[in-house]
Amino acid sequence: MQITLNVWRQAGPRALGRFERYTAKDVSPHMSFLEMLDVVNEELIEAGKDPIAFEHDCREGICGSCGMVINGVPHGPKPAITVCQLHMRSFNDGDEVWIEPWRAKAFPVIRDLVIDRSALDRIIEAGGYISVRSGSAPDANAIAVPKSIADTSMDAAACIGCGACVAACPNASAMLFTAAKVAHLSKLPQGQPERQQRVLNMVEQMESESFGYCTNHGACQTACPKEISIDFIAYLNRELLTATLLG
Amino acid sequence: MGRILRLYRSSVGKKAVMGVTGLLLFGFVVVHLAGNLKVYLGPASFNSYAEFLREVGAPVFGHSEILWIGRSVLLVALVLHVAAAIQLWLMARAARPVNYRRPVHLEDTYASRTMRWGGAIIFAFVLYHLMHLTWGNAHPAFVPGDPYHNLVRGFQSLGASAAYIVAMIVVGFHIYHGVWSSLQTLGVNQENHERWRRLSAFIAAAIVIGNISIPVAVLTGIVQ
Ligand code: HEM
Numbered sequence A: 001m002q003i004t005l006n007v008w009r010q011a012g013p014r015a016l017g018r019f020e021r022y023t024a025k026d027v028s029p030h031m032s033f034l035e036m037l038d039v040v041n042e043e044l045i046e047a048g049k050d051p052i053a054f055e056h057d058c059r060e061g062i063c064g065s066c067g068m069v070i071n072g073v074p075h076g077p078k079p080a081i082t083v084c085q086l087h088m089r090s091f092n093d094g095d096e097v098w099i100e101p102w103r104a105k106a107f108p109v110i111r112d113l114v115i116d117r118s119a120l121d122r123i124i125e126a127g128g129y130i131s132v133r134s135g136s137a138p139d140a141n142a143i144a145v146p147k148s149i150a151d152t153s154m155d156a157a158a159c160i161g162c163g164a165c166v167a168a169c170p171n172a173s174a175m176l177f178t179a180a181k182v183a184h185l186s187k188l189p190q191g192q193p194e195r196q197q198r199v200l201n202m203v204e205q206m207e208s209e210s211f212g213y214c215t216n217h218g219a220c221q222t223a224c225p226k227e228i229s230i231d232f233i234a235y236l237n238r239e240l241l242t243a244t245l246l247g
Numbered sequence B: 001m002g003r004i005l006r007l008y009r010s011s012v013g014k015k016a017v018m019g020v021t022g023l024l025l026f027g028f029v030v031v032h033l034a035g036n037l038k039v040y041l042g043p044a045s046f047n048s049y050a051e052f053l054r055e056v057g058a059p060v061f062g063h064s065e066i067l068w069i070g071r072s073v074l075l076v077a078l079v080l081h082v083a084a085a086i087q088l089w090l091m092a093r094a095a096r097p098v099n100y101r102r103p104v105h106l107e108d109t110y111a112s113r114t115m116r117w118g119g120a121i122i123f124a125f126v127l128y129h130l131m132h133l134t135w136g137n138a139h140p141a142f143v144p145g146d147p148y149h150n151l152v153r154g155f156q157s158l159g160a161s162a163a164y165i166v167a168m169i170v171v172g173f174h175i176y177h178g179v180w181s182s183l184q185t186l187g188v189n190q191e192n193h194e195r196w197r198r199l200s201a202f203i204a205a206a207i208v209i210g211n212i213s214i215p216v217a218v219l220t221g222i223v224q
């Protein structure tokens, strides 16, 4: 199959970007989207041109680095997957595809489709530590966790920090990310000692990173490759309000 | 107080203020609808309700005192609601300086996307509504102290009725997103926000239908 690509090219953080048109020929439907870009890049390199810069690492949907907006949708048209898990069979021969980086003030473009996501790292950092005994390996069943709580915590912990929630949000808000990171620790017994300070610090960091705010549109949960629910945003709000008013 | 101010500085705090004040305004809309529906019980019942609003609290409170307390609370709520909305709106605009070529609406609903302009329209409507049925300066034949007459005579004009009907639909969308969204913002949604969403849709529809029925009843001659 043949695909026409319109790719956002931007030489650096302060450079002016624009869409450039490429044709991907002889695309196999079994290729992943990133493999299709690899082939286009090889041709660009052979022609002595700059390849399209995009981020990738695991190529199996767990590292969260491969984010890009495809035809207006973060991670492309299929739900619950990352771009590296998207296959060309999800497109039709002759399709025209528009590829853009995550667009948010908090995520400056480094080059082409690569953006700087350290704002998310700083939110995690602000969360600090949890008080557990380190040293010898703890007994696996020393702290009993009810199954429903373990499950909810795992649902939140599925977040790979890709930033698709910010990219999808009409307000470029990082609430779903922060909510997931707050929830996966606060739900567990191990997360209790620092519970209130953690949510206060993480939200304060989030606020200082020029993200937008949450209007409860719900676009984030649709875009999330791990299908994290906005129920966690309600949970974050409750955690913050209780930590502030009763803490 | 320091804590409250620190909370307000965060977007979560501003949203909490919007949520609490929004729910207060929503409470007003519900009570207001209950009062409006008394129009179906005839002029005596409707006018005595208006009178009751002025006398409620007597003899502890004097004439119109409770009414003015209520109005003050609503006014403060409205000012806070709009101030937080404007601050947050500016914050969101700054957060995405370069937009997508063609933004896709992933899950956001018509109601959620029109909260800002819808809110502004509701504000304009509230001013018109006060000029029409409270102060009377936008009314063709206003009679002070006879709200039943003012309502019926007011809605006999097609333009005024149409404005009310359109405004109520806008209010309906605002309430639909506003009610479930404020529960989300205040952390009341434990899990399953869809249930709350359906409940707000139901409440919003009831408010719209209840209010719209009044101009329709006047125009069709059911209420005279
Ligand atoms: C002066 C007129 C009004 C303006 C300008 C206005 C504006 C807004 C805006 C901009 C939002 C936030 C949407 C967002 O999250 O982006 C909002 C939310 C809300 N509005 Fe209004 N509004 C007005 C009147 C009302 C009225 C009359 C009610 C009551 C029926 C109401 C109830 C609510 C509620 C409950 C929310 C939800 C708050 C939350 O999401 O936590 N508003 N309004």
Ligand code: FES
Pocket (backbone or CB within 6 Å): A055, A056, A057, A058, A059, A060, A061, A062, A063, A064, A065, A066, A067, A082, A083, A084, A085
């Ligand atoms: S490359 Fe790791 S998630 Fe896609």
